[in-house]
Amino acid sequence: MQRRTFIYRAALAGIAVQLPIGADAETPHSEFNRDSTADEVTAGLNLTGKTAVVTGCNSGIGFETMRVLARRGAHVIGTARTLEKGKEACGKVSGKTTPVALELTDFDSVVACANVIRTLNVNIDMLILNAGIILGDWQQVNGIEKQFVVNHLGHFILTQRLLDRVTSAAQGRVVVVGSGNHRDAPEGGIQFNDLSGRDWYRRGYAHSKLANGLFSLELSQRLARTRATSNCLTPGPVDTNIRRDLPASATPPNLKSPTQGAATVCYVATQPSLAQVNGEYFADCNPAPQSKQQTDRAMATKLWRMSTELTRRHLI
Ligand SMILES: NC(=O)c1ccc[n+]([C@@H]2O[C@H](COP(=O)([O-])OP(=O)(O)OC[C@H]3O[C@@H](n4cnc5c(N)ncnc54)[C@H](OP(=O)(O)O)[C@@H]3O)[C@@H](O)[C@H]2O)c1
Numbered sequence: 001m002q003r004r005t006f007i008y009r010a011a012l013a014g015i016a017v018q019l020p021i022g023a024d025a026e027t028p029h030s031e032f033n034r035d036s037t038a039d040e041v042t043a044g045l046n047l048t049g050k051t052a053v054v055t056g057c058n059s060g061i062g063f064e065t066m067r068v069l070a071r072r073g074a075h076v077i078g079t080a081r082t083l084e085k086g087k088e089a090c091g092k093v094s095g096k097t098t099p100v101a102l103e104l105t106d107f108d109s110v111v112a113c114a115n116v117i118r119t120l121n122v123n124i125d126m127l128i129l130n131a132g133i134i135l136g137d138w139q140q141v142n143g144i145e146k147q148f149v150v151n152h153l154g155h156f157i158l159t160q161r162l163l164d165r166v167t168s169a170a171q172g173r174v175v176v177v178g179s180g181n182h183r184d185a186p187e188g189g190i191q192f193n194d195l196s197g198r199d200w201y202r203r204g205y206a207h208s209k210l211a212n213g214l215f216s217l218e219l220s221q222r223l224a225r226t227r228a229t230s231n232c233l234t235p236g237p238v239d240t241n242i243r244r245d246l247p248a249s250a251t252p253p254n255l256k257s258p259t260q261g262a263a264t265v266c267y268v269a270t271q272p273s274l275a276q277v278n279g280e281y282f283a284d285c286n287p288a289p290q291s292k293q294q295t296d297r298a299m300a301t302k303l304w305r306m307s308t309e310l311t312r313r314h315l316i
Contacts, residue, residue: 161315
């Protein structure tokens with residue numbers, strides 16, 4: 001029986017559904033491409049009654065994602081580093097939005113953000129881990145390279161603290177905004193023996209984006225007996241604020257617009273045909289090749305264990 005049919009029948013019968021994600025489920029392809037916009041890939045969808053959390057809602061891809069999901073009827077809980085920034089961003093968007101403060105370098109702030117979201121008493125249909133930074137120099141947070149902290153560890157805590165709300169949604173999705181840049185991670189991948197960044201900070205962004213991909217992979221395994229899924233994607237090169245700390249020469253040509261950049265995010269978060277797709281990697285609204293390291297299950301499991309150790313005090 002199709003997994004979806006089973007879910008409907010089980011729901012009608014009023015029983016809880018605990019289904020394995022079909023390992024044989026082929027990832028559907030779409031007609032969308034590099035030029036598609038978030039508005040186009042969500043055209044015709046009615047997201048009324050659904051709730052999305054979007055981190056980094058005040059800028060670039062996160063803002064466009066929030067705008068379009070709210071336009072389609074979803075309630076979007078948008079996080080920004082300050083409540084003021086979140087309010088300002090939400091004020092620019094039509095539809096139902098709720099701003100929440102989230103500063104990913106401060107794990108107490110991550111816990112507080114999760115607690116605020118929990119008090120809203122909603123299931124989370126889409127948990128979109130979008131906020132991120134690229135640094136041009138070596139910076140640390142409590143001795144750990146900063147991009148790894150912001151792009152990976154902060155989101156690791158947030159996800160753990162909200163995961164029960166995702167798994168209790170009809171079909172919850174964790175959507176991890178990674179990057180094609182994960183291929184440039186330091187030799188050996190995740191630097192388990194030295195997270196200081198001293199010897200590899202120039203590849204620190206790629207290192208953190210590899211961590212995003214591996215996090216999604218391990219999470220997909222852990223969600224395998226639930227209705228929820230986790231997938232990672234690259235938005236492609238997009239014209240946003242993310243390169244603000246880099247020299248102009250670091251900006252690649254032919255950037256996508258922010259709404260083109262948000263297309264794959266919105267596609268993976270909402271496309272009905274992806275309900276059973278778990279542990280996949282997408283680019284331009286289609287399944288995409290990734291590095292061998294980003295599919296390394298042993299590395300993914302090891303990263304999960306280390307992340308748990310590093311954030312233990314802030315996990316539930
Ligand atoms: N743009 C690209 O070419 C590209 C390519 C591949 C992947 N990506 C990924 O796409 C995602 C979105 O980036 P973007 O291009 O839209 O960049 P952006 O315009 O700079 O937006 C990044 C968002 O993250 C927030 N943020 C930064 N540091 C944070 C912190 N410490 N705590 C909480 N939030 C923080 C920013 O808040 P502030 O505005 O307050 O700083 C902003 O809302 C990132 O994960 C990035 O790695 C982007």
